[in-house]
Amino acid sequence: MHVASDGSKSWMNKAFLLMAFDLPFNQWRVNKIIGLVDSTNHEAIRFDENIGFHLEHVVTDAGPEGDLLIYSMTRQQCRWIKD
Numbered sequence: 001m002h003v004a005s006d007g008s009k010s011w012m013n014k015a016f017l018l019m020a021f022d023l024p025f026n027q028w029r030v031n032k033i034i035g036l037v038d039s040t041n042h043e044a045i046r047f048d049e050n051i052g053f054h055l056e057h058v059v060t061d062a063g064p065e066g067d068l069l070i071y072s073m074t075r076q077q078c079r080w081i082k083d
Contacts, residue, residue, distance in 0.1 A: 017051065017080045018080055018081070020080075021078050021080040021081050022080075022081055025075045025078060025081050026081055030075075031074060031075055032072055032073065032074045032075070033072065033073055034056070034070055034071065034072045035048055035053055035070075035071040035072075036068060036069070036070060036071075037063075037068075037069045037071060038063035038064050038065055038066055038067075038068065038069070039058070039063055039065075039066035039067040039068070039069055040063070040065045040066045045069065048071045049071075051080070052073055052077060052078060052079055052080070053071035053072065053073045054071065054072060054073065054077065055069060055070075055071055056070050056071060056072040057069075057070040058070070
Protein backbone atom coordinates (compact mmCIF):
# COMPACT_ATOMS: atom_id res chain seq x y z
CA MET A 1 0.00 0.00 0.00
CA HIS A 2 1.25 3.46 -0.83
CA VAL A 3 -0.18 6.73 0.46
CA ALA A 4 1.06 10.20 -0.42
CA SER A 5 0.09 13.39 1.42
CA ASP A 6 -0.80 16.70 -0.18
CA GLY A 7 1.41 18.33 2.47
CA SER A 8 -1.41 19.46 4.71
CA LYS A 9 -2.68 17.79 7.87
CA SER A 10 -6.35 17.83 6.78
CA TRP A 11 -6.30 15.28 3.95
CA MET A 12 -6.49 12.24 6.24
CA ASN A 13 -9.77 11.44 7.95
CA LYS A 14 -11.65 8.42 9.26
CA ALA A 15 -13.76 8.06 6.10
CA PHE A 16 -10.61 7.88 3.96
CA LEU A 17 -9.07 5.21 6.20
CA LEU A 18 -12.27 3.15 6.17
CA MET A 19 -12.29 3.17 2.36
CA ALA A 20 -8.52 2.61 2.06
CA PHE A 21 -8.67 -0.58 4.13
CA ASP A 22 -12.06 -1.79 2.93
CA LEU A 23 -10.75 -2.30 -0.61
CA PRO A 24 -7.91 -4.75 0.08
CA PHE A 25 -9.43 -6.53 3.06
CA ASN A 26 -13.15 -6.69 2.25
CA GLN A 27 -13.33 -6.31 -1.53
CA TRP A 28 -10.19 -8.18 -2.60
CA ARG A 29 -10.16 -10.46 0.50
CA VAL A 30 -6.38 -10.24 1.02
CA ASN A 31 -5.03 -11.34 4.40
CA LYS A 32 -2.06 -8.97 4.67
CA ILE A 33 -1.00 -5.66 3.20
CA ILE A 34 2.51 -4.23 3.29
CA GLY A 35 4.08 -0.80 3.11
CA LEU A 36 7.69 0.10 2.38
CA VAL A 37 9.31 3.06 4.17
CA ASP A 38 12.82 4.47 4.10
CA SER A 39 14.27 4.44 7.61
CA THR A 40 15.01 8.17 7.42
CA ASN A 41 11.35 9.08 6.73
CA HIS A 42 10.29 9.60 10.34
CA GLU A 43 6.91 11.15 9.48
CA ALA A 44 5.94 8.12 7.36
CA ILE A 45 7.10 5.74 10.09
CA ARG A 46 5.01 7.58 12.70
CA PHE A 47 2.00 7.64 10.36
CA ASP A 48 2.19 3.92 9.54
CA GLU A 49 2.55 2.94 13.18
CA ASN A 50 -0.29 5.26 14.29
CA ILE A 51 -2.77 3.72 11.87
CA GLY A 52 -1.84 0.19 12.90
CA PHE A 53 1.00 -1.10 10.74
CA HIS A 54 3.66 -3.21 12.46
CA LEU A 55 7.34 -3.34 11.56
CA GLU A 56 7.91 -6.76 10.06
CA HIS A 57 11.42 -6.60 8.62
CA VAL A 58 14.40 -4.30 8.04
CA VAL A 59 16.43 -4.65 4.84
CA THR A 60 19.78 -3.05 5.54
CA ASP A 61 20.96 -0.35 3.11
CA ALA A 62 18.08 -1.01 0.69
CA GLY A 63 16.30 2.32 1.01
CA PRO A 64 17.01 5.49 -0.97
CA GLU A 65 18.77 7.05 2.03
CA GLY A 66 18.96 4.29 4.62
CA ASP A 67 17.46 0.94 5.45
CA LEU A 68 14.17 -0.22 3.93
CA LEU A 69 11.51 -0.87 6.56
CA ILE A 70 8.78 -3.34 5.68
CA TYR A 71 5.56 -2.67 7.56
CA SER A 72 2.57 -4.98 7.47
CA MET A 73 -0.99 -5.24 8.67
CA THR A 74 -3.19 -8.32 8.68
CA ARG A 75 -6.97 -8.33 8.42
CA GLN A 76 -7.14 -9.26 12.11
CA GLN A 77 -4.89 -6.34 13.11
CA CYS A 78 -6.85 -3.75 11.14
CA ARG A 79 -9.08 -1.61 13.35
CA TRP A 80 -10.51 0.29 10.36
CA ILE A 81 -12.71 -2.47 8.91
CA LYS A 82 -15.60 -4.65 9.90
CA ASP A 83 -15.69 -8.25 8.72
